[in-house]
Amino acid sequence: MASELLKGFRMLELADEKGSFCGKIFADLGADVIKVEPVGGCSTRRIPPFLEDIPDSDRSLYFIAYQAGKRSVTANLETADGRALVTELARQSDFLVESFPLGYLDSIGLGYDELSRSNQRLIYASITPFGDKGPAKNYKAADIVTWASGGMMYLMGEEGRPPLQMSLPQAGMHAGAEAAVASLIAHYPRQTSGLGQKVVVNMQACIVWTLMNEQAMPIFHGDFLRRTGVFVGSNDTRRKMVFRCSDGHISILIMGGPVGAPSTIALVNWMAEKGFAADWMKAKDWMSWVPGILMAMTQKDREEIDELEDRVEKFFLTMTKQEIYREALKRRILLAPVATVADAAADEQLKARKFFVQVDHQDTLGRSLTFPGAFAKFSATPISPPRRAPRLGEHNREVYSGLLGLGDERLSRLRTEGAI
C-alpha cells in the first residue's frame, strides 16, 4: 500500500531531468503523480546509460529510477486538443511541476495565470536554471552548466586540470527535491485559504547552497578556495582527506581539538599497535593541536602533518577499505571508505534496515529490479516500494476515461489526430 502521507492529492508532472525527482518524491509520499509526456516520449526515456546497454524507451536507468511510481499519459502540446487535455487535468490536480524553457507554457496557454483561473487551488512549480528575472533567465543549462554556475564545479578537481562534474549529474536532483519542499510549503496555507500559488525554483541557487561554509570566506577571510584534489584548505595549510588503501581509498580528516582529538588518538593507538606510529605521534597533545585552524601553521607543524599523512597512508595500504572501516567503527575513529555502489549494495547497515527493495518489472523487462527504498521510515505512514516506471501512455485510457470521462470514440479520434 502506498504511503498515506499525501493520499488523495494529485500532481501533474511536465518535467524532464530538471524536475522529475520532484514527482518521484511526491509519488513516494503517496500522491497520484501523472507524468504528461509528448507523443514521442519524455526526453528522460533517452538518457543513457540503458539497462544492459540496450537503448529502448523503457530501459533508460534514469527513467527506470526516477519515473517509478508515476502514471504516464501522452499529450501533444502543439495541438489544441492536447493542450485542452492538460488544462482539464490541471483542473483536477493539486500540484503541477514543470521544467520547460521559461515562458514556454505561458505562450501556449498552460502557464500559471491561465491554469489557476479554472483551479485557484493549484500549486504550480516552475524549475528554472537561472530564475525568472536575471539576464540569463532564458539561458539553456545542461546539468554540468548548472554545476558550474552554482560554484561546485570550480572546487572539484586538481590545480592545473579542468574542474569536474560528478559522473552522475546532480543539479537536477537538488532542483527537483527543492521543488518538492517548496510545493509542500505552499500546500500548508492552502488547506485553510483554498488558494494555491506559483513557485519558482532556481537551480543555480540550489547548487550555491551546497557550498557549505565557503560562500562567506572571501568576505570574512579575504580569499576564495581553489581546486585542491584530495586536500582540503589552502596550499600552505592543506590537509589530506583521501588516502589510498589496498583496494581503494579511505576518507579521513585528521584533526585535533575537542572535536577531532578522540578519533585521532584512537587512530594513533591503532597505528602504534602495528608499528606505524612515530614516537612524537604517541606523545602529542592532540587535544590542543589545531594548527592552521585556530592558530598559525609553523614549519614544524607542516612537517609533522606531512609525516603523519605519509604514515597513515602506508598503514592503510596494508588493509582493504572494509577492513579499515570495520575496525574504525569499533575504535570510534572518524573515517569512511570511499565506497562504490557495490559497497553500498553489500553494506550490513543498509541490509539490517532492509533498505533495498524489489520492484517488479516482469511485464516490461521480464525481471525484478532492486531499488533504494524509503528515504525515511515513517511510523504511521510507511513508504512502500514504488510501482515500476510507466510505459509511454500506459495510463491514457485510465486517466482520460476514468478521470476526464472521455469515451472510446473520442480517445481513438485524439489518437488518430496525433493529440495523444
Place this chain on the structure above:
Amino acid sequence: MAYALEGIKVLDFAWVGVGPITTKYLADNGAEVIRIESAAKLDVLRLGPPWKDAQPGINRSQFYASYNSSKKGITLNLGHPKARELVRRMVPWADIVVESFTPKAMRGWELDYEHLRELKPDLIMLSTCLQGQTGPNALYPGFGQLMAALSGFYHISGYGPGSVCPPYGAYTDFIAPRFSASALLAALDYRRRTGKGQYIDMAQYEAALHNLMPALVDYFATGRVLGPMANASERYAPHGAYRCEDEEGNEQWLALAVANDAEWRAMLEVLGAKASDARFDTHMTRVENREALDSFVSEAVRHRQVQDLVAKLQAAGVSAYRVQNCVDLHQDENLEAFDFWHWLEHKEMGPSPYEGLQHRLSRTPGELRSAAPILGQHNEEVFRGMLGLSSEEIEQLQKENVIF
C-alpha cells in the same frame, strides 16, 4: 502578508547541518523555531570558519549562522535533570520536535518519541542521524564529509580510475534536508487530516543514496560499478570545462555541453573554428572521440574571454556558463536578480552575508526573517514568555548550569 507556515511551532534539538537546515526551511517560512543549544556541548559549527573579521568566537561563525536564520536560540544543558524537566514543559507547545544526536542520546534522557508523545499525543518527531536509529552502525559517529564518501559521491568524482577529487564540504548535508523538510510538511498534512502525529527516522545515508539511484539499480541488475570519468558524457559532446583567457590573475573556465548537430554547428560558428577532422562529423563520432574533441575545443577557446563566449554561445542556443568561483557568485547578476544574497544584522557580527532561499513563492513568500541567534539570545523571552519563569528563577537556573 502572512508567511506560509505561520502558527507552526518547532522545538529544534538538532545541531550541525542536516537538522538545522531542515528547520530553517520552516523558520524562514514563518514557523516559530526554538533551537535548544548548550555551552556544555556547543554546536560544532559555532567553532567553524568563516568568522567575522576572521576572528574566532562562538558567536562569530557564519557557518553556524547560515543554517539558523529566523530562529530563536535558547540554552539548556540536557545532562541536567532540571533542564529535561523544562523540556517536558515545553513539548506540549510544539507541533514538531527535531533532533540529530546519535541515537542513544534522546533515549538516555527519556526525551525520545515514546516519552514525548505522552506529553503531546499528536506530536510529529523527526530524528535524523548519519545511519539511522537502528542497525549495527546506528551509533556511527561522524559528519557529512564522511557520509559523502560512504554513500558513494567521492567515488564518482575524479579524472578516471584511481582518481578521487571529492566535492567540497559535507555534500550529503545538502541532500538530506530537502527530504526531511518534505517529510515534516507531509506529516503535518497527514496530522491535519487524521489527527495523528508520528515518528520519522531518517538516515542521511539512505536519503543521499536516492541521488545515486540509477547507478544502484544498474549495479544490482548487471554488476556494473559507476566510477569516476572526468567530464565524459554519453549524451553531450563536447561536454566539460575548457580553459579561457585568465582575468586579473585568475583562471577562467567555460562549462559547455553540446547536445546535437545543430548546436555543434552553432558552436563552431561562435568559435570561428572549422572542424575538418572526420571524427567530428556526427554527434555519435564526437561522443566516441572525446579526447580529440576536448583538445579541439580547448585550443579554440584558450585565448577567448569567457563571458563573451557565454553570451554568444547562449545567443546561438548552446548550453554554456562560466565555471564560477565564490567571488563570482557574489557578483552574479542572476543570483542578484533572484534576490539571493542577504545582509542581515547579527547581534555580535553586525551585517553578515546570508544565502537566501532557492525558491520563491508568489503568494506567501518566505524570507530570512532575522539573523541567527547568539548563544542563548532568547533565553529570557522563552523562559519567561512560554514557561512563565521569573527573572530570579532564570538566574538561579543559570547558576546551577541548567540554563547553560
